[in-house]
Structure formats: C-alpha cells, structure tokens
Amino acid sequence: MSERPRVVLGVGGGIAAYKACEVLRRLTESGHDVRVVPTAAALNFVGAATFEALSGHPVHTGVFTEVPEVQHVRVGKEADLVLVVPATADLLARAAHGLADDLLTNTLLTARCPVAFFPAMHTEMWEHPATRDNVALLRSRGVVVAEPASGRLTGVDTGKGRLPDPAEIADLARLLLARPDALPRDLHGLRVVVSAGGTREPLDPVRYLGNRSSGKQGYALARVAAQRGAEVVLVAAHTAALPEPAGVDLRHVSTALEMRDAVLEAAQAADVVVMAAAVADFRPAARAEHKIKKSEDRPDPEISLVRNPDILAELVENRKPDQVIVGFAAETGDEQGSVLDHARAKLRRKGCDLLVVNAVGDGRAFEVEDNAGWLLAADGTERAIPLGSKAQLAATLWDAVSEYGKR
Template sequence: MADRVILGVGGGIAAYKACELLRLFTEGGYDVRVVPTAAALRFVGAPTWAALSGHPVSPDVWDDVHEVPHVRLGQSADLVVVAPATADLLARAAHGLADDLLTSTLLTARCPVLLAPAMHTEMWEHPATRHNVATLRARGVHVLEPATGRLTGADTGKGRLPDPAAIHARALALLAATDGADAAAERPRDLAGRRVLVTAGGTREPLDPVRYLGNRSSGKQGYAFAAAAVDRGASVTVVAANVALPPPAGVRVLPVSTTAELRAATLAAAAEADVVVMAAAPADFRPAEVATDKIKKADVGDTPTIALVANPDIAAELGAGKRPGQLLVVFAAETRDAHAHARRKLRAKGADLVVVNEVGVDRGFGADVNAAAVLDADGVVRDLPEQPKRAMADAVWDVIRARLPGTGLTG
C-alpha cells in the first residue's frame, strides 16, 4: 500500500509552488490528499488540486461529515507536509487551534509533520513567529528554515519557500526514518546557534569564451553537509561552484564559478563561521592567459600547448587565519595512497580534520553514495563505509560536533 501523504497548503502566494511538490509525490507513487486553507484556494483553485491529486478537495470540516475528515485524515496519514506554511498558519498550529480542516488534521496527526514556511522577512523575524517556530520544534514538528531570495513584489530577503525538490527530499527522509531506514533524519538540533560555512561543487577556469578547465565534482556531498547542518539547527551558508542542484532548504547560497571567486566568497564568509567545511573541489591550476575569442583548431594545430599557473590555496589560507575555537574540515579526493596523502594535506592546510575518499570514474564524484574516512593529526578517527551522502554527512557532523568548544565532549 502506498504511503499516505497529507499536503497542506497555506494562503500565501507561494501556494502555486505546492503544485510541483504534489507532482513529485504523485510521480513517486504516494497517495496524496491536498488540504488547503480557504485563503489558499484564492491562489490555486480546488479543481487544480483535485485533478493533480485524484482526490476531492475542501478546506471545510463540514464536507463529508459522515467520514469525520477532521480526525480521519490525521489518524491515517504517514506524513503531513504543509507548504507554504504562512505566519498565520504557524501561529494557529503552535496554539493548537482547529478552526478548519488543515489545523484539525495537524492536531490529530500522529505521524511526522513537516512545515515549510514562506512569508516576508519581517514576519519571519518577528518575535511572535520565532516563538511559534520554537514551540513547534520543541513538540517534535519539523520546521524548515525558509530560503533567501526574491519575495512578493520587489522585496528580497529570508522568507522564500524552499525549493519544492528540497522539501520533497526532506519529506522522503522523514518517511524513510518512520520505516526505520534513515536514523539520520531524526538527529537532534545539536548545532543550534552555530554558524557553518560549506563549500560545494567544482570550479571552472576559462580557456576562452566557450571552454574551461574543470573537474567532475557535482556538489552533492557538499549540499548533503549543508542540509544535515541545517536540520541540526545551524545557520548555514554555502559557497556553490557551478552546482546544478536545487539548494538545500534553509541555506544561504553564494554562487561562484572560478577558484578566484570561490576564494573571495569563502574568505569573507569564513570570518563569521564556527565551522568551515571545504567540500568543494577547486581547480589547482588555471590558464595563464584566457583567449578573448574561441580558440580555433586551424589556428593552434593538432597539439596545442596551454600554459598553466597555480591557483591560490584557499584551505591553507583558512588554516593560517583560523580564529581560536574555529574548526576547519578539508577534503582529500585521491586515486591512490589515500590516507598518506590525506595526512600530508591535513598538516599542510593547518586543518583540524580531513575527510578522505578514493575517487574515479564510477566512484565519488556525481554518485549518490560515498565511502570515506575521517582523520585528525593522530590518525583515523572514524571509518565510514559506503552509504548515502546524506548519511555520510551526518556521520562526519557527529565527529565535528564532538570537537566544538563548549560541547563537553572529546574527539
């Protein structure tokens, strides 16, 4: 039997994005019942939700009373997702109000509940909203951090609905955790109050207006580190180098392309970070000269020569400039003698930990799983067998968390 998902839709302009979230669920074979608020139906009508879900749609507890929907929906659901969750809806949920079908469902649900907020920045930052979010989280409700970006009108700031794909990924993790398949999804918020910087992806160094030197890094592992840190309560910034993935919900993303751009953004953001996770793969070299026009084979022949110069060592700069108590985690993607190279890199960069894995055409880059080891100056701290990259990220965060000042833990 397909998992039963309740998709609640609050009355915000982002309600139209819930159509994409609904599509992701139904294409995955989930049985989805949409429960909009009356205000949400002003943005997207009931016929749309009914057509996309295959179920009748109503915000009212008085429809189909004989089926007792205000109790039955919550009792029978495997997951409740609300997107967008407006400031008003968060307030009603936090105070246990049950004045429509959606809030009644939230009160009766005994399954995981995931709320994806969307509102203007001032509303999200208001003490009342922050208190309501803290109350809901204390009860075990999963409340995502909103994204930063363009809001209604000309406003820009924190409060944008996270990408539907990111909400969907978090929802699937909760469903898997319910089935006992993903304990990482239920991690405590043990990074609350911490500021985290993650780099992700691979840099590209232009040869001409068309071509570039680059590498195979997809950014999947870096984004997994960012998503895990957000779920554990951290405030997370990601410097993303050419990453073609939806950003994790609740992170601030700084897009870059070249190693020089990665360096500038990373050094600036690291000044305020408690933990820096250098998961990106910056190019070690760049062309000494960049052609202003496309390089033609007729002009360079069959064996062209490209002069290269070394790029700056960003990790070494970060290691040399670390603040007291700041942790630096670097990565070593190696094709042979992985541990030996990783130990040398740890010393050379002045890092606290190095995550090392062997890579190749079918390993590491672009894959959904990874295997690695975490090393410190004394040797191997933890071996990590092949597992999904999100699980890998949580395992590494366990090691990092034990070394943060004020934890009372040891490495």
C-alpha cells in the same frame, strides 16, 4: 513505514500555495503516496480538482466528510510525514496553540510522525514577535519549522519570507522520511562556511579546465546546516543550475583563486568551515587573449600549467582557536593503495579535523543524486557512510561536527 511512504501535504491559504503543486508532483513521481489536505482559504488559490488530479486522492477541508471513517483522526495517524506548504502566519499560530477547526489542524494534532512547516509570508509578518514566539513554541515540541528564503514576495516587496524552492522542500521531505531526527536545531548560533561546485580555469575566452562536480553535495550541506539553525555562507563555483538554499548567504565565484579569496575571507568569522568544492589543482600558466584555433598549418598548442593554492591547507594553517575544519576527498584506488589508504594519508597531510572520503568513478559521487563514503577524524576514528541521498550524508556530517565541537 509502508512500501510507499504516506505523506500528508497540508496547504495554507497564501499566494505560494501554487508551489505546493510542484512539491506534490515531485513526491508522487518519486514513489510517495501523497494526500493533500488544504485549508479552505488555500482553495481560493488552487482548486481541489488540481490537487486531486496530481495526488489521485479526494480533497477535503472539513471534518464532516467521510465521518464513518473518522478521517479527522485517521489521516494524521496513518501518515509517515506531514508537510505544510506554505505555512502562513495564521496557520502557524493555530498549530502552536492546538486549535482544531478544520481537517488540517485536526491532522496536525493527531499526527505522531515528523511534521514540517515551510513558512511563506511577508517579512514583517515573519519577524513579528507573535510569529517568532509561535515558531519557537513549535520547535520546542520537536516540530520542524524551516527557515524561509529571501527574495521577491508579492507585489513589489522583497525580503525574508519567501517559500523555499519546491525542489528543496521535496529533498528535505525525503530526508525526514529517511531520518526523522535529521533536522534538530543543534547548530543554532554557529557560523558556518561551505564551499561547493567545481572551479573553472580559463584557457581562452571560450575554453576552460574544469571537472564534473555538480555542486549538489555542497548545496545539501549548506541547506541542512541552515535548517539546523546555523548562519551559513555558501561559496559556490559552477553548479548544475541548483536552486539557492533557503536561509543561506550565497556567494558566487568561478576560479580557484576566487574561491580561495572568498573562503579565506568568510572563514575569519566562522566556527566551522567545510571544503566540499572540487577545486582545480592546476590552472593554465597563461590565458590566451583570443580563441585558440585549430589549424593544419600550425603545431598543436602546448599548455603549461601552474599549481593552484591548497585552500584546505591554508585554512588549517590560519585557523582560529576551536574552529572545526572539514575536508572532502574524491579518491580512486591504484597500485599505491586503496581509497582509504590515500584518504588517511591526505588527512594526516592536510591536518583538518574531519575528512569525508568519496570513491569516485563509474557513476559514483559526481553528477548523481546519492552519495556514500567514509568519515575520517583526526583522532583516528573512522565510520562508513552508507549509500543515501546527499542530504542524508550532509546530516551525518553535521551530526559529527556537532559531536566534535563537544569534545
């Protein structure tokens, strides 16, 4: 791979083509060399000048430009990744059957790098047997065809078929560049529950006890699991205004008690449960009905705390046969032991199958884009997880879950 990864951004002729501009901006700003190859229909939605200004490359749709350079072959052969955003039903059909009547479809035939389609179309088109067969055919060849999101479509329609958020597409693109094998369909048929974010325990109508969790790691886990074929329920406490992952059933909660109820309910039908949320260990014994005032003539208030339920321990105690349970531990070393010492003790105490351990503090784990740590298993095996994006850590964990289920 070149120093600046070379990405071909194919753009299909659908109304969501305008969102390709945001994907392009995110990739170029993170150091990628992006060339846009639209279909002729896509230029009815976004003009070539816009793509050229954002990418710094000329834009062509046909094979009869730059003929001496054989660009209809060169563009695909030189790419490190090909994305198609949006992928219309027509474009999926042409790609599945090897048609090559413009520069983009020629590029798809000549590319020997990872190729990922991000569909966008009306629900009826996405669910049509012809589209489903084309998607299955492409996936059987190792091509990534992402699950679309659900939501508002064109006109008054809503449903499945909405293009995933551009931030999610850019994140998955970076994942595929780092790990071309990161999105197999190995979780197809599995029902997965993931918790994310930090709970908030009210002190009064204004204040709360909370933590620094952004929810980014839990969202990455849910996003990658959905794109690997799982049926995902994401139970999310407070997060940093993250876009909803495509293909995921998102359920919002606020407090630790709400998190407990939602996770235990969803876990009843789950094959895998991943507790990535930062759940408060304690909550105020009583919530003040009015804002607690600071006053010179009053003593400082004393706040009594009570222990919150241990959700991970309850999951283990109530687990179904063959259910895989994964915990997360944010640890710091102290005079009693190292990060790994504390993590090993927690794994024994909790009784879960896998435990992801993050060393926290000094800009690590919380409120950052990257993550690292260790993956501990109940059978005593341990492996280090090198620093990488949170999507990369998610892919590593799902690899382990997939292998664990085969034992």
